[in-house]
Amino acid sequence: MTVLQRAIFGLLVCISLATYPALADSKGENAEKFVAKLGETALEMVTNKELVGDARRESFRKLLQANFDMPWIGQFVLGKHWRRASPDQRETYLKLFEESIVFTYTNRFDEYSGQTFEVTGNTEADRFTMVKSRIVNPANPEGSVLVDWRLIEDSGDFKIVDVVIEGISMGITQRNEYSAVIDSNGGKIDSLLVKMEEILENLRKRA
């Protein structure tokens, strides 16, 4: 190696050392921070005993809308049927979809028993960033629950598009379920909407 080569090599190493951590820091780490912050906010909400009823549901809805791309998720879940749906059906569907998520999860707040949340890593997957996390139950440390978050980034902002609990994707589960209802009713989208309305009514009663 000549002196010049050495100098160039050294320079390259310096540049890569300087830029590489910065790059690694950017997307993946920001995604991790995003999920960690969401976990913190959610935990505060769950443990806040003052927050009940409609107020609880409203703050959960805000959290949901701010952190999840609900229209994206709603479309993904309706799958091939989305294209056939009329504007009215789409609107009703998205409302029912969000509403049922709000009731399903806020109804479960009281089951909380001291679990903690920790983010454990991230991977890039195509246009998505997957953030790995773990919910630890202090009563049973071996039985922690693994949760993966699928994020998309749009001009620096992250939005969650799927949650994968122990390998079970919530989006895919809902999609399979909804398409089963539509397919078994001769492809009628309204049959799903009626069914969703019914279930939502039950969830309201359980609230």
Add this chain to the structure above:
Amino acid sequence: MHRAAGVFLVLFLLAGCASAPEEAAEGPQIYDPIEPVNRVFFAMNDAVDTMVLRPTAFVYKTAVPNPIQDMVRNFLQWLRSPVVIANSLLQGDTDNAGSATRQFFVNGVTAGLIDWGNGLGWGYREEDFGQTLGVHGVDGGPYLVIPIIGPSNGRDLVGRVVDIFFDPLTYIVTGPGARNAITIARGTGEAVDFRARNYDAINDLKASSVDYYARLRSIYLQRRDAEISNGQPPKGVQAADGSREFDKFEPSDRPRSVTGELPANTN
């Protein structure tokens, strides 16, 4: 020996016809050729859950002190560990086999009632022959709902039968009467323990579904895939759930953008 021969015949047939027709459109490989029959069995199982299992689990989790519940769970897990050891070895996973073996002997000192490794990071993954087959490339085959036992598929049903042969109890306990009694007692114990530990979660799952059958089918198939891959997505597939559904998906009203306008407003 005839039973073993039968198992291997089924296994052979499964491997042959394992290439289940993929749903061309979307969704994971849900292959449910006898869905009407499955739905009947599912409704029966659900009735058993509502009338027997759920109340039993409720009484169990409310009346039985927690330490006793832990002992029951530890014991049931301990009984399964020889099967875990055998299947870990068949999957070439000597680490998991080692951990399970250690647990088996250490916990064996207290008849499996106390899990001495709890909190020490001594845990091991549950493995069964259905997973072993999956690791070696056997597809799930048709989705099946078995009376009393619940969701399964061709591969996992074969796995259940083969696991009987890996279980030392099969050879220790003689006489079909005693063997059946043990199988039933164990199955019941596992069902009550599982239902009790997931009591609220299962109730909520049921209450919030528009099609409970389809929901559990999806969950079962995804969960088994995750167990087979031990939570690691297969090579080349980036999704944590091992599917490519998200890679392919584009919101129809904003094809070139990842977010964009709300769909409800664009129509």
